[in-house]
Amino acid sequence: MAPRGTVPSVWVLGAARRRQLSRIVREHAEGALGYPGLMSVGAIVLAAGRGERFGGAVPKAFVPIAGKPMLLHALAAIAATPAIDFIVPVVARTELPRLEDLATALAEIRGIRSAVAGGAERQDSVMAGLAALPAETELVAVHDAARPLVGPAAVTRVVDAARVSGAAILAVPARDTIKRVRGGRILGTPLRSECYAAQTPQVFRVDLLREALEKAAADGFRGTDDSELVERIGVPVDWVSGETSNFKVTDGDDLAAAERWLSARRADAQEAIA
Numbered sequence: 053m054a055p056r057g058t059v060p061s062v063w064v065l066g067a068a069r070r071r072q073l074s075r076i077v078r079e080h081a082e083g084a085l086g087y088p089g090l091m092s093v094g095a096i097v098l099a100a101g102r103g104e105r106f107g108g109a110v111p112k113a114f115v116p117i118a119g120k121p122m123l124l125h126a127l128a129a130i131a132a133t134p135a136i137d138f139i140v141p142v143v144a145r146t147e148l149p150r151l152e153d154l155a156t157a158l159a160e161i162r163g164i165r166s167a168v169a170g171g172a173e174r175q176d177s178v179m180a181g182l183a184a185l186p187a188e189t190e191l192v193a194v195h196d197a198a199r200p201l202v203g204p205a206a207v208t209r210v211v212d213a214a215r216v217s218g219a220a221i222l223a224v225p226a227r228d229t230i231k232r233v234r235g236g237r238i239l240g241t242p243l244r245s246e247c248y249a250a251q252t253p254q255v256f257r258v259d260l261l262r263e264a265l266e267k268a269a270a271d272g273f274r275g276t277d278d279s280e281l282v283e284r285i286g287v288p289v290d291w292v293s294g295e296t297s298n299f300k301v302t303d304g305d306d307l308a309a310a311e312r313w314l315s316a317r318r319a320d321a322q323e324a325i326a
């Protein structure tokens with residue numbers, strides 16, 4: 053039986069591709085069951101966007117939440133997951149000097165590597181991060197700095213799923229009924245039970261993500277997440293449960309919500325100590 057959440061596109065692939073995919077699955081099941089510590093896992097934390105919908109003078113990733121830039125929250129959240137070996141932040145070239153002011157805080161983050169300059173589109177930024185990962189990296193977790201509240205349990209879940217299948221994302225069930233629209237008209241209503249909101253980190257075998265990015269670049273295709281690019285080269289992508297707190301900070305309301313989540317977590321932690 054196909055694993056829960058597997059995109060069924062594998063069944064329409066040619067025999068050679070199916071053989072290749074079953075080899076990937078077999079190798080990684082062996083890796084995960086027999087030698088779990090041997091896969092090297094890198095993370096790319098993307099902070100090179102302009103934050104146009106957010107607005108303001110400071111780029112979105114550097115806007116403080118509870119007194120600390122959003123990017124530092126996201127980096128610390130990823131570093132809190134023991135499965136992640138190293139982390140490459142990606143920021144806009146013009147914003148690289150801002151990291152010098154954060155050098156002390158950055159130096160305390162486990163596994164942190166030098167930041168690299170991102171590109172005009174999110175896919176360009178992913179490509180830049182990928183190029184900066186150490187050559188031995190086998191799995192890569194791509195995370196948005198705009199999701200500063202992800203927890204280590206969710207990161208561990210998605211990394212573990214990708215160790216086995218080669219490609220996995222976090223997702224949460226759609227609460228609302230989703231409509232496909234064009235202009236003022238409804239085009240259709242997909243089954244709500246089949247609709248999920250994708251989150252990051254999204255974790256892939258490095259070679260699969262690289263192939264997906266290269267194919268997208270060659271086709272001039274721009275996706276809204278990395279999974280979409282991997283799906284379109286015919287690789288099945290699994291999903292595991294994300295978290296409602298792992299929302300993307302897009303506008304000022306989201307920032308206020310992130311502040312509320314953080315203070316609630318602090319209150320919980322203090323209650324646990326008391």
Ligand code: CTP
Pocket residue numbers: 098099100101102103104105106112113142170171172173174175177196197198199300301302
């Ligand atoms: N991102 C990036 N490089 C780009 C575009 C986006 O690294 N060229 C990153 C953003 O910094 C963000 C994540 O991708 O952490 C998700 O993008 P989004 O939430 O859309 O952020 P922005 O692109 O910054 O915001 P906007 O679309 O409103 O301009």
Ligand code: MG
Pocket residue numbers: 101
């Ligand atoms: Mg954007």
